[in-house]
Each structure stands twice: as structure tokens, then as C-alpha cells.
Amino acid sequence: MSSAPSPSCYPSDLGSWVRYFQLVEIPVLPHTAAVLEELRQMQDDVDARMLADELMSDPLMTLKVLAYTATVQRHRRNNDAETLREALVLTGITPFFATFGPQPTVDMHLEGQPEALAGLQAVLDRADRASRFALAFALHRRDHDAAVIYLAALLHDFAEMLLWLNAPTLALQMKLQQQADRTLRSSTVQRQCLHVTLGEVQQALMQTWHLPELLVHITDDRKENDPQVRNVLLAVRLARHTSLGWDNPAVPDDVSDIARLLTMAPEATLNWLKELDG
Known part of the structure; x- marks a missing residue:
């Protein structure tokens, strides 16, 4: 069983977070x-x-x-x-x-921490759905890097997974803050609690681990005008917004953006996406 340190013991800058996650065993x-x-x-x-x-x-x-x-x-x-x-x-x-x-397994690692395990599971479920959406988008676009796009969507939020595993107190604190204020952006609460965004930590880790350049590129949300990056980003967005159903008010905008990416009509796109998710 992993014992979580107190919040005051957690890293407070990008370099420290990268070193912290480099040292942990990933279950x-x-x-x-x-x-x-x-x-x-x-x-x-x-x-x-x-x-x-x-x-x-x-x-x-x-x-x-x-x-x-x-x-x-x-x-x-x-x-x-x-x-x-x-x-x-x-x-x-x-x-x-x-x-x-x-x-080692995530169940063993988070034994006695059901809230952290549930938080991690939610991210894992989202990654699974995002990767399936992303692959379908890539195949529709006839992208020759479809396999890498699938992988990029699967790993898009791995820093958040590592946070639930190794800093569950902070991960839960961030989740509760966003539940209390639905207008609070993820990047804002991450900077408040971690002094850095998870996207920055993730990109730095991928560089440190020498992960493939194409994979690093496609998972970089800052390059969202790139069709491959947008393919992944929209898949992740849709998976996040539909995690509890298709009635989230953000879904119509997601569908519109996906329709534009795939050059499909919005209504046909929505029907197709629901079939994919069936």
C-alpha cells in the first residue's frame, strides 16, 4: 500500500514534479x-x-x-x-x-484509498473512450498515423493518472474545487494547487523519457491547429464531456468542431459518434 505524503511535502515547480514522477513505480x-x-x-x-x-x-x-x-x-x-x-x-x-x-497493480497501490481509486478509474475510462474516438476520427480522415493518434489519445492524460496514484490528496482537492465551481478551468486549479499545469508536467516527462517525437507532438494541446493534434484534442474533449451522458451543454460545440474536422454534417456526425460509443 502506498502512503501519500502531506500536501506540504509535494513538489512546487515543474522540475520538481518531473523528478518526483520519474522516481515513482508505475502500477x-x-x-x-x-x-x-x-x-x-x-x-x-x-x-x-x-x-x-x-x-x-x-x-x-x-x-x-x-x-x-x-x-x-x-x-x-x-x-x-x-x-x-x-x-x-x-x-x-x-x-x-x-x-x-x-x-504492482493500481488496486494494491491505492489500497485503503477508495476516493483516489475512483478518481483514477474515471481518468482511465476517459482515456479508453478518447482513444477509441480518436482512432475512428483518424481512420475517417485516412491518416496514415492512426495508430500513433490512438496512442496519443490513450496517453493524453497520463500525468493526471500519475497524480491520482502519487499525490491523491492534491488530486482530490482539485476535483472538489472544480465540482464546487463549474466555471473553474482545469489549468487554473492546477496552477493553484500544483504551481504548474499537468500539461506542462506531461510534456516535460515525455521529453525526459525521450518518447517518440511524433507522439510528443500530437499530445501537445498548444499545437491545436495541427489536424492530428486537433484529432486527439477533440476526442479527449468529447470523452470528457460525455463521461456522464450526452446531455452536457458543451457537447454541441464538440460535435460542431468534430464535424468540421471530418467534413461531415453536424447531425450525421452526432449520430455516428453515438454509434461509436454504443
């Missing part, structure tokens, strides 16, 4: 940990495609693998593994299992 979803142990027993029959298919729905495990591969292999030329499968091919199946032993 994975219970299903991922169980599947890894099953595959470990039959690893001679496992290939990169099979392993990626089992792991790619878990943003935390995906992040661990990409960060490990990019950091360890960064001295090689042409080693920018842009997808989980490519990272596993680069690492090799036997070295992968040797490196990634039995994994």
Missing part, C-alpha cells in the same frame, strides 16, 4: 498484471503483436514500456518506436519479460 491495471503472468509461462509462443494486443488498452503499462524502450534504446539510430508493438519488437520478447517482472 498497472489488475487485468494487465494477470495477463502478463499468463504470457510469461508461454513466452516462447508470444510475439510482439500478441503482447501489444493484450497490453495496449492499459495506458499505464503502455507508458512504462514506451518510456523504458525510448530511454534504453535512445543511443540507437532510427529507433523511434512510435507504437507499443514497435517498442516490443525493439526490446525483444525475452528481454521484455526479464525486464518487466510481476507488476
Whole structure:
């Protein structure tokens, strides 16, 4: 079980937050940990495609693998593994299992902290829906980087996941502040509580871990005029606004923006999005 430090012990600037998250052990979803142990027993029959298919729905495990591969292999030329499968091919199946032993789970990590676990689960659910929306948008646009766009949406909020895991007191404080004031922007409350935004922390971590340039670029919301970035951003926005249903007042604007991106009529876009979410 992880014991959370008091708020006064948390970092107070960008560099400190990056170092803080670099030092923590990242737990994975219970299903991922169980599947890894099953595959470990039959690893001679496992290939990169099979392993990626089992792991790619878990943003935390995906992040661990990409960060490990990019950091360890960064001295090689042409080693920018842009997808989980490519990272596993680069690492090799036997070295992968040797490196990634039995994994700690989020349930174990947040044992006795149900509010933090629920907060984390909400972000994980949103990431799952966002990645599916983003992939559908990319395929509709015939984007040749659809697999990376899926990954970018899956990992878009990984800093928030790390916050729930390793600074749950602050994460809960931020959530309660926004619940009390629906007009409070996420960036505002993050600066109040963390002295930095999670987007800034995330971009810095991705650079520090030497994650693929395309992935870093597509997850950078500041470049929202780029069609690939906008593809991811709109998918994340829609997943956030529809997390409790499709009656959120922000949804019509999301649908309008998505229709413009996909060059579809708004009504047809809304029907299509609801089918995707079915």
C-alpha cells in the first residue's frame, strides 16, 4: 500500500514534479498484471503483436514500456518506436519479460484509498473512450498515423493518472474545487494547487523519457491547429464531456468542431459518434 505524503511535502515547480514522477513505480491495471503472468509461462509462443494486443488498452503499462524502450534504446539510430508493438519488437520478447517482472497493480497501490481509486478509474475510462474516438476520427480522415493518434489519445492524460496514484490528496482537492465551481478551468486549479499545469508536467516527462517525437507532438494541446493534434484534442474533449451522458451543454460545440474536422454534417456526425460509443 502506498502512503501519500502531506500536501506540504509535494513538489512546487515543474522540475520538481518531473523528478518526483520519474522516481515513482508505475502500477498497472489488475487485468494487465494477470495477463502478463499468463504470457510469461508461454513466452516462447508470444510475439510482439500478441503482447501489444493484450497490453495496449492499459495506458499505464503502455507508458512504462514506451518510456523504458525510448530511454534504453535512445543511443540507437532510427529507433523511434512510435507504437507499443514497435517498442516490443525493439526490446525483444525475452528481454521484455526479464525486464518487466510481476507488476504492482493500481488496486494494491491505492489500497485503503477508495476516493483516489475512483478518481483514477474515471481518468482511465476517459482515456479508453478518447482513444477509441480518436482512432475512428483518424481512420475517417485516412491518416496514415492512426495508430500513433490512438496512442496519443490513450496517453493524453497520463500525468493526471500519475497524480491520482502519487499525490491523491492534491488530486482530490482539485476535483472538489472544480465540482464546487463549474466555471473553474482545469489549468487554473492546477496552477493553484500544483504551481504548474499537468500539461506542462506531461510534456516535460515525455521529453525526459525521450518518447517518440511524433507522439510528443500530437499530445501537445498548444499545437491545436495541427489536424492530428486537433484529432486527439477533440476526442479527449468529447470523452470528457460525455463521461456522464450526452446531455452536457458543451457537447454541441464538440460535435460542431468534430464535424468540421471530418467534413461531415453536424447531425450525421452526432449520430455516428453515438454509434461509436454504443
